[in-house]
Amino acid sequence: MEKSTRETLQQLAKNIRIDIVEEVAAAKSGHPGGSLSIADVMAYLYGKELRVDPKDPRDPDRDRFVLSKGHCAPALYAALAEKGFFPKEELLTLRKMGSRLQGHPDMTLTPGVDMSAGSLGLGVSAAAGMALAGKIAGKDYRVYTIVGDGESEEGQVWEASMFAAHYKLDNFCLILDWNGLQIDGPIAEVMNSAPHKEKFEAFGFHVISIDGHDFDQIEAAFNEAKTVKGKPTAIVMKTVKGKGVSFMENQVGWHGKAPNEEQKIQALAELNA
Amino acid sequence: MADKIATREAYGQALVDLAETYDYLVLDADLAEATKTVKFKKAYPDRFFDCGIAEGNMMSVAAGIATTGKTVFASSFAMFAAGRAFEQVRNSIGYPHLNVKIGATHAGITVGEDGATHQCNEDLALMRTIPGMTIVNPADAVEAKAAVEAAITHDGPFYLRFGRAAVPTINDKPDYKFELGRGxxxxxxxxxxxxxxxxxxxxxxxxxxxxxxxxxxxxxxxxxxxxxxxxxxxxxxxxxxxxxxxxxxxxxxxxxxxxxxxxxxxxxxxxxxxxxxxxxxxxxxxxxxxxxxxxxxxxxxxxxxxxxxxxx
Structure with missing residues (x-):
């Protein structure tokens, strides 16, 4: 990756992280930890990968993105706002009455949101349905979905995986956010969903394991995924929950808690440093 | 009251009969032989997709397909379509108000010998509570076919309730007209x-x-x-x-x-x-x-x- 491209993506990821902190702080509720862990991949998706146009958010030929771990909507909204799907000021209306930015994504309200999701496991199936529909219609769009590692405890994730492999959906790319934590504690203690790589391989996926905070690895993975024929790809992405805010990193307690004013100021100072 | 035909038979036949007039896909969850979507599967294999025994996934997959502008039928027994997959129907289909038409067969006790686990007497109650869901329970084969067409032309989620057992045909009259929402x-x-x-x-x-x-x-x-x-x-x-x-x-x-x-x-x-x-x-x-x-x-x-x- 060229230095200028990496710097652009790093700046976008930084902006997304700042947006996430400001959104959740303004809402006084929400999910900062898992939003911060996917900030880099969201920057890559909306900064470089996805064929989407903010001026035509319903273009039938666009790539699709489904945030199956919909509670990390602050990261999606930040990416969409940074990309120009709606004004950035709107981010501060997150979770408030009358806002287009619901606690979990609503495709009928928010420009750029391709599927309403948030009840865990459902989004990944919907994404597979979009990929199948693309194949049937002879379109060349691709479908991306981010699934949480905790979310992968839901059986539906594996029903959808079986489906995607069975129908050879090579236009389907599942990104697993392996941040290692869920609400009640470390995944290894609550309900161990690992090993993910072996499971997706057994389900018929081409699997790529990467560091989800390294843009070179993210780019290589997405490029590799596009060369795979006859099977879907799963990118198992090791991440740090709360990445970028020191006191949130790897802390279970920051799954679904908003920073207070003081914490917000500290978080923004770190991100802006 | 001439011949007796099960409404599920009429459902499968209607999917075939209407296939050239309307553009839609049909999904099933390994029950095509029983739900009678097998008729459509044989006639239009490129428009039929079996989802296997995974009804929750089928409903969300159907929703994903529908986001691309395609109308899609998703079929299973009422117990699994409305019961097992209730939350997928509610959140993936109902909440975004997508054009998924649920073809639920084997409703009620006329499932017969399979017994209580498969006799769904709760589906109407479940589906009625989903905002924006339209629900039709046809009385015979004539009404079943009309209901399928109404589902296709209606914009939004739709639940069709069909039975396993043959029932008398009462609507085979030249002036029969199906009006959605009208008793x-x-x-x-x-x-x-x-x-x-x-x-x-x-x-x-x-x-x-x-x-x-x-x-x-x-x-x-x-x-x-x-x-x-x-x-x-x-x-x-x-x-x-x-x-x-x-x-x-x-x-x-x-x-x-x-x-x-x-x-x-x-x-x-x-x-x-x-x-x-x-x-x-x-x-x-x-x-x-x-x-x-x-x-x-x-x-x-x-x-x-x-x-x-x-x-x-």
Whole structure:
């Protein structure tokens, strides 16, 4: 990756992280930890990968993105706002009455949101349905979905995986956010969903394991995924929950808690440093 | 009342018959032979996708397909379509108001020998609570085909309830017209009204004959569209006949009986009785034995009518 491209993506990821902190702080509720862990991949998706146009958010030929771990909507909204799907000021209306930015994504309200999701496991199936529909219609769009590692405890994730492999959906790319934590504690203690790589391989996926905070690895993975024929790809992405805010990193307690004013100021100072 | 045909047979045939007129896909969950989507699968293999025994996934996959502008049918038994996959239907299909048409077969106790685990008497109750869901429970093969076409041309989520057992064809008339959301006045009468849906519609017509011999005159109303329900025809029946009996192959809680009671309680309260499954599970057995055991018969309807008239 060229230095200028990496710097652009790093700046976008930084902006997304700042947006996430400001959104959740303004809402006084929400999910900062898992939003911060996917900030880099969201920057890559909306900064470089996805064929989407903010001026035509319903273009039938666009790539699709489904945030199956919909509670990390602050990261999606930040990416969409940074990309120009709606004004950035709107981010501060997150979770408030009358806002287009619901606690979990609503495709009928928010420009750029391709599927309403948030009840865990459902989004990944919907994404597979979009990929199948693309194949049937002879379109060349691709479908991306981010699934949480905790979310992968839901059986539906594996029903959808079986489906995607069975129908050879090579236009389907599942990104697993392996941040290692869920609400009640470390995944290894609550309900161990690992090993993910072996499971997706057994389900018929081409699997790529990467560091989800390294843009070179993210780019290589997405490029590799596009060369795979006859099977879907799963990118198992090791991440740090709360990445970028020191006191949130790897802390279970920051799954679904908003920073207070003081914490917000500290978080923004770190991100802006 | 000529030949007897199961509404699931009519469903499968309608999917084939309408395939050249309308553009849609059909999904099933390893029950195509039973839901009769197999007819469509054979005729249009490129438009049929089996999702395997994973109904929750099927409903969300259907929703994903529908986001691309394609209408899609998703079929399984009522127990799994409405029961197991309730949350996927609610969140993936209902909440974004997508064009997924749920073809639910084997509803009610006429599943027969498979027994209570597969006899869904709760689907109407579940589906009625989903905002924006349209629900149709056709009475016979003619109405079933019309309902399938109505589902295709309607914008939004749709639940179609079909049965396993063959039922008399009562709508094979040249002037038959299906109007979504409109009840059908099948026979007039003055002493009470029987409001029926699905397999109980032909039973209500039989009950009318039995009661006529006793000097009791009943109106028979077919409510094929459970939601949105035809308030007008119900309120008129209450006003003009003064007593209502509902009859359904469903729990008396949450289905047609409840829907009618809600309308009458708010608009025109009159004596009313509900015939259906009395908040219980079914049992293995032949269809006639089961219908008889749970009182979902023409005679069962007559008993309710005699009782409700006493309360006028």
């Amino acid at each position: 059908v006045l099948l026979a007039d009468g003055k002493d009470a009204t029987v409001v029926a849906t699905g397999i109980t519609v032909s039973m209500a017509l039989e009950a009318k004959e039995i009661l006529a011999a006793e000097g009791i005159s009943i109106r028979v109303v077919n409510i094929h569209t459970i939601k949105p329900i035809d308030k007008e025809i119900l309120v008129a029946a209450a006003k003009e006949t003064g007593a209502i009996v509902t009859a359904e192959e469903h729990n008396i809680i949450g289905g047609l009986g409840s829907a009618v009671a809600e309308v009458l309680a708010e608009n025109c309260p009159v004596p009313m009785l509900r015939l259906g499954m009395k908040d219980c599970y079914g049992h293995s057995g032949s269809v006639p034995e089961l219908l008889s055991a749970y009182g979902i018969t023409p005679e069962g309807i007559c008993e309710k009518v005699r009782e409700v008239i006493k309360r006028k």
